[in-house]
Amino acid sequence: MNYGQFLNMIPEATLVAILIIVFFADLIGKGAKKVQTVSLLSGVLLLAQTFVCAFASEPTSAFGGLYVTTPAVGVMKVILTLGTFIVALMAQPWLVRADVSNKVGEFYELILSTLLGMYVMMSSGNFLMFFLGLEMASVPLACLVAFDKLKKQSAEGAAKFILTATFSSGVMLYGISFIYGATGTLYFDDVAARLSVTPLTLMGLVFFFSGLGFKISLVPFHFWTADTYQGAPTPVTGYLSVVSKGAAAFTLMTILTKTFAPLTEYWDYMLYIVIVLSITVANLFAIRQSELKRFMAFSSISQAGYIMLAVIGSSQYGVTALMYYVLIYVVANMSVFTVINVVEHNNGGATRMSDYNGFYQTNPRLAFLMTLALFSLAGIPPFAGMFSKFFVFMAAAQQGSFWAYFVVFIALINTVVSLYYYLLIVKAMYIKPSDHPLPTFRSDCNTRLALALCTAGIAFFGLCSYIYDWLFAAAA
Numbered sequence: 001m002n003y004g005q006f007l008n009m010i011p012e013a014t015l016v017a018i019l020i021i022v023f024f025a026d027l028i029g030k031g032a033k034k035v036q037t038v039s040l041l042s043g044v045l046l047l048a049q050t051f052v053c054a055f056a057s058e059p060t061s062a063f064g065g066l067y068v069t070t071p072a073v074g075v076m077k078v079i080l081t082l083g084t085f086i087v088a089l090m091a092q093p094w095l096v097r098a099d100v101s102n103k104v105g106e107f108y109e110l111i112l113s114t115l116l117g118m119y120v121m122m123s124s125g126n127f128l129m130f131f132l133g134l135e136m137a138s139v140p141l142a143c144l145v146a147f148d149k150l151k152k153q154s155a156e157g158a159a160k161f162i163l164t165a166t167f168s169s170g171v172m173l174y175g176i177s178f179i180y181g182a183t184g185t186l187y188f189d190d191v192a193a194r195l196s197v198t199p200l201t202l203m204g205l206v207f208f209f210s211g212l213g214f215k216i217s218l219v220p221f222h223f224w225t226a227d228t229y230q231g232a233p234t235p236v237t238g239y240l241s242v243v244s245k246g247a248a249a250f251t252l253m254t255i256l257t258k259t260f261a262p263l264t265e266y267w268d269y270m271l272y273i274v275i276v277l278s279i280t281v282a283n284l285f286a287i288r289q290s291e292l293k294r295f296m297a298f299s300s301i302s303q304a305g306y307i308m309l310a311v312i313g314s315s316q317y318g319v320t321a322l323m324y325y326v327l328i329y330v331v332a333n334m335s336v337f338t339v340i341n342v343v344e345h346n347n348g349g350a351t352r353m354s355d356y357n358g359f360y361q362t363n364p365r366l367a368f369l370m371t372l373a374l375f376s377l378a379g380i381p382p383f384a385g386m387f388s389k390f391f392v393f394m395a396a397a398q399q400g401s402f403w404a405y406f407v408v409f410i411a412l413i414n415t416v417v418s419l420y421y422y423l424l425i426v427k428a429m430y431i432k433p434s435d436h437p438l439p440t441f442r443s444d445c446n447t448r449l450a451l452a453l454c455t456a457g458i459a460f461f462g463l464c465s466y467i468y469d470w471l472f473a474a475a476a
Contacts, residue, residue: 005062008069011053011077012119018045019112026105035104039092039446042108046085053077057474061125065187068125071474072319076122076250079323083243083330084115089450090338091235093345093443107147110140111239118247122254127176127186130251131169134215138165141244145232157231164214164224172211178204188259195262205263208255209270215248218308219277222301229297230351234344237293238337241300246326249304253311253322268399271312272407278305279414287421292340292351295421296333299377302418303329306392309411312404313395319475321388321395324468328376328388331457335373338450339366346441353425357434363441367429369451376458378422379415384462389415391468 007013022042029037057074061067088108095104117136124130142165146158180186182201183194195201213221229237256267282301289295307329310322343359343366344351360367376385396408443451461467 008060008062009067009123010056011049011074012116012123014049014052015112015116015119018042018049019109019116021045022105022108022112026109029105035095038104038108039088039095042112043085043088043446046081046088050078050081050085053081065125065189066129067120067123069123071476072323073122073250075323075471075474076246076326077119079327079330080115080118080243080247083246083334084111084239086330086334086338086450086453087111087235087239087243089446089453090238090334090341091233092446094233094235094341103147107144110144110147113140114144114239115243118243121251122247124251125188127179127188127191130255131173131176134172135169137244137247138169138215141165141236141240144236144239145228147236148233151231153227153231154233155231157228160224161228168211168214168221170211171207171214175204175207175209175211178207188255191259192261195260197263197266201263202266205260205267206270209252209267212248212252213274216245216252216304216308217301218274218304219281219301222278222282225301226294226297229300230291230293234293234337234341234351237296238334238341241296241337242326242330242333245300245304245307246330249307249311249326250322253319256311257318268312268401269403271308272403275305275308275312275407276410278302278308279411283414283417283421286418287424290353292353292356292425295353295425296336296340299418299422300333302414303333303377306389306411309392309396309408312399312407315395315398316472316475317391317398318395320468320472321391323471323475325388325392327467327471328384328457328461331454331461332373332376332383332385335451335454335458336370336377338447338454339370339373342366342441342443342447343438347438353428354434355438356425356428357432358437359429362437362439366443366451369455371426371429372455372458374422374425378419380419382462384458384460387462387468 022038025038025041053074057071059070095107114137117133120136121130121133124133142158142162145161146154148154178200179191182198183191185191210221217225232240260267279302282298286295286298289298307322307325310318310325340351376383379386379389393408396404
C-alpha cells in the first residue's frame with residue numbers, strides 16, 4: 001500500500017491532526033482555565049484549517065479513485081470550516097456552564113469529527129466512501145444533540161435524530177444496492193457510464209434521493225427537524241442548520257449531476273416536487289411557530305428548498321449558485337443563532353418569540369444585528385441574501401423548461417411569504433411592548449467576534465464581486 005497517497009488528502013490529514021491536538025489538550029488541561037484554553041486552541045486551529053483548505057484545493061485523487069477532490073470541493077470545505085469556526089466562537093458562553101464545562105473537550109472533538117466526516121463525504125468518488133463519510137458525520141451529530149443531559153428535550157431530540165438517521169441510512173443503502181445490482185460497480189464515474197433507464201435503477205435513484213433528503217430535511221423527509229432543533233443546545237442547532245445541511249446539499253448535487261446524469265429527466269421532476277413542497281410547507285408552518293428555535297427549524301427547511309433550486313441548473317452556474325447560497329446562509333443563520341444563544345444564556349433559556357418583545361429597548365445593538373440577519377434570510381436588498389436568492393433563481397431558470405420556470409415562480413411567491421414571518425420577529429423586537437422586557441446584558445469577546453464576522457459577511461459578500469468570481473472559477 002502506498003501511504004504517500006495520504007499526502008493528497010491534506011485537509012483531512014490536518015483536521016485529524018487538529019483532532020488529536022485538541023484531544024491531548026483536553027486530557028492534560030485541568031481547572032477553571034481548561035474551558036478557555038481548549039476553546040481558544042480549537043478556534044485558532046479551525047481558523048488555520050480554513051486557510052489550509054483554501055490553499056489545498058487542487059484536483060487530486062487517492063486510493064484508486066475512492067477519494068477525489070476538485071476546486072469546488074475545496075471551496076466548500078473552506079465555507080464549512082468557516083461555519084464551524086463561528087460555531088466554536090458562539091459556543092463559548094454555553095460551555096462555561098458548570099454542567100457542561102467539564103465536557104468542553106468532548107464538544108470540540110465531536111464537532112471536529114463531524115466536520116471530518118463531511119470532508120470525506122464531499123470528496124468521495126465511490127458510494128462506499130460516501131456512506132462512510134456520511135455516517136462519520138451523523139453519529140457525532142447525534143451525540144452533540146444529546147449533549148445537554150439535564151434537558152429532557154435534548155434527549156428527545158437526539159432520539160428522534162438518531163432513529164431518523166438510521167432509517168434514512170437504511171433506505172439509502174437499499175437504493176445503493178439497487179444501483180450496484182444494475183451496474184456492478186460503486187464508483188461514481190463507472191456507474192454513470194453503465195447506468196441505463198430500468199425499473200431497478202429508477203428505484204435505486206428514488207431510495208438514494210429519499211435517504212439523503214432526510215439529511216437535508218427536505219419535505220416530506222423533514223419531520224425530525226423541529227424537535228431536534230428545539231432540543232439541541234443552540235450552538236449545535238446552528239451547526240445542524242448550516243454546516244451539516246450545506247455539506248449534504250453539495251454532495252447530493254455532485255452525485256445527481258455526475259453519477260445519475262443518464263437519469264436527469266427523472267430526478268429533475270423529483271426535485272421540482274420536493275422544492276415546491278419544502279418551500280411552501282415550511283413557510284406555512286413557520287408562520288404558526290411561537291418558539292424561536294422551532295421557527296428557525298422550519299426556516300431552514302424552506303432554505304433547503306431554495307438551495308435545491310441550484311441543483312436544477314446542474315451547470316457551472318448552478319454549482320456556483322449553490323456554493324454562494326451556502327456561504328451567505330452560513331453567515332446569516334449563524335448570526336441569528338448567536339443572538340439566540342446570547343439571550344438564552346443570559347436569561348435562563350428564553351427562546352419564545354414573545355420573550356423578544358421590546359428587545360430593542362434594552363439591547364438595541366443585538367436587535368439591530370439580528371434584524372440585518374433576518375433581512376438577509378428573507379432576501380431583502382441590499383443584503384447578501386438577496387444576491388444569493390437571485391443567483392439560485394437564475395441557475396434554475398437557465399434549465400429552460402416550463403416546469404423550471406414554474407418552480408422559480410412558486411419560489412418567488414414564497415419569498416414574499418417568508419418576508420412576512422421573518423418580520424414577525426422584527427415586529428416583536430421593535431414594536432410589541434412588554435411589561436417585563438429582557439434585561440440589558442453585555443456579550444463576551446468570542447460572541448462579539450462571531451457577530452462581527454457574520455454581519456460583515458451579510459453586508460459585504462453581496463457587494464464584493466470577487467467572491468462570486470472566485471466561486472465561479474472553482475465551479476469550472
